Amino acid sequence: MGIDEDLVRDAMERTTADLPPLPDLTGPARAQGRRRKARARAAMGGAVLAVAALAAAGGLALPGGGEGARGATGVAAVPPETAKPQPPVHLEPTPGETPMSALPPDVRARQENFQNQAVGVLRGLLPGAFGTLQRTDLNVRLYQLTKDGKTFTVVFSVRPSEAGRNDKPCLEVKGQTCAKATLPDGTEVSAATAPVNSATVTESRVFFHYGTSDVVLSVGSHEASNTSAPVTKEQLLEVAKAPAFLDLVKDADRQPVQEKQTVVPLG
Known part of the structure; x- marks a missing residue:
C-alpha cells in the first residue's frame, strides 16, 4: 500500500506550526x-x-x-680562543734594565697592544716556520718562539732614527749571505743569514729604513742545542713585503712604541 505524500506533508506542517522560529x-x-x-x-x-x-x-x-x-x-x-691575546713570557731584567712593568700605565698599554698585534700578524705570515710565538714582558721589541722544544729569540724593532735615514748595507763578509727586495713604494729591504756561535749555526734577519724609523726583524739561534734559526732570510723578506706587516711598521713609525735611537760619541 503506497504512502500518500500529501497527507504526510499536511501532518508535518501542523506539527511545526506551533514551534518558535529558529534563531x-x-x-x-x-x-x-x-x-x-x-x-x-x-x-x-x-x-x-x-x-x-x-x-x-x-x-x-x-x-x-x-x-x-x-x-x-x-x-x-x-671570536675564537686563538684570537685572544696570550700572556707574555716573563724575563728577568738585567741590572740597570727597565722592564715593561715599570713603565707608565699608558705607555705600557700601548706597547702591549703593539706586541699582541705583532704576534697575530707574524703567526699568520709564518705559521709553520715560527712554531709558537709569544711576546715577552721585558721589552716591547723582544719575543720568543718555541719550535721542537727549543726556544729562539725574536726581535721586532721599529725605532726612530737619531738623525734621519740610517741605511746599513748588507755585506757578504765572514760567512754572511745577503738578499734584497724592493717594496711597491720603492723602499729597499735587505735580508741576511749570518753565522753565530763560532760560525757553527746561523741567525736570520731583515732590516730597512721606513719613514723616520729603522726596522729590524730577526730570529736568533738556539745556543744550548747549537741549532740555527728556523726561518730563512728569504722567508723574512716575504714577511717584510706583506701588507699586514707593513701596516704595523707604518703605525709604529707614526706613533713610536720605542724611544729614539741614540748614538754615544766616542772619545
Missing part, C-alpha cells in the same frame, strides 16, 4: 570569529613587544639587523 546563527558566529581574531592579534602583539624589549636590553640580536658577524641564530659571533 539566526550567523550573527553570533561572526561575533565569535571577531573575538578570536582580536585575541590572536593581542597575543601576537605581546610577543613582538617582548622580543623588542629583549633586543633593546641587549639580550637578543634580531636577525637581519645591526652590523658585524652574525651566527646562525642571529647572535653576534664570538
Whole structure:
C-alpha cells in the first residue's frame, strides 16, 4: 500500500506550526570569529613587544639587523680562543734594565697592544716556520718562539732614527749571505743569514729604513742545542713585503712604541 505524500506533508506542517522560529546563527558566529581574531592579534602583539624589549636590553640580536658577524641564530659571533691575546713570557731584567712593568700605565698599554698585534700578524705570515710565538714582558721589541722544544729569540724593532735615514748595507763578509727586495713604494729591504756561535749555526734577519724609523726583524739561534734559526732570510723578506706587516711598521713609525735611537760619541 503506497504512502500518500500529501497527507504526510499536511501532518508535518501542523506539527511545526506551533514551534518558535529558529534563531539566526550567523550573527553570533561572526561575533565569535571577531573575538578570536582580536585575541590572536593581542597575543601576537605581546610577543613582538617582548622580543623588542629583549633586543633593546641587549639580550637578543634580531636577525637581519645591526652590523658585524652574525651566527646562525642571529647572535653576534664570538671570536675564537686563538684570537685572544696570550700572556707574555716573563724575563728577568738585567741590572740597570727597565722592564715593561715599570713603565707608565699608558705607555705600557700601548706597547702591549703593539706586541699582541705583532704576534697575530707574524703567526699568520709564518705559521709553520715560527712554531709558537709569544711576546715577552721585558721589552716591547723582544719575543720568543718555541719550535721542537727549543726556544729562539725574536726581535721586532721599529725605532726612530737619531738623525734621519740610517741605511746599513748588507755585506757578504765572514760567512754572511745577503738578499734584497724592493717594496711597491720603492723602499729597499735587505735580508741576511749570518753565522753565530763560532760560525757553527746561523741567525736570520731583515732590516730597512721606513719613514723616520729603522726596522729590524730577526730570529736568533738556539745556543744550548747549537741549532740555527728556523726561518730563512728569504722567508723574512716575504714577511717584510706583506701588507699586514707593513701596516704595523707604518703605525709604529707614526706613533713610536720605542724611544729614539741614540748614538754615544766616542772619545
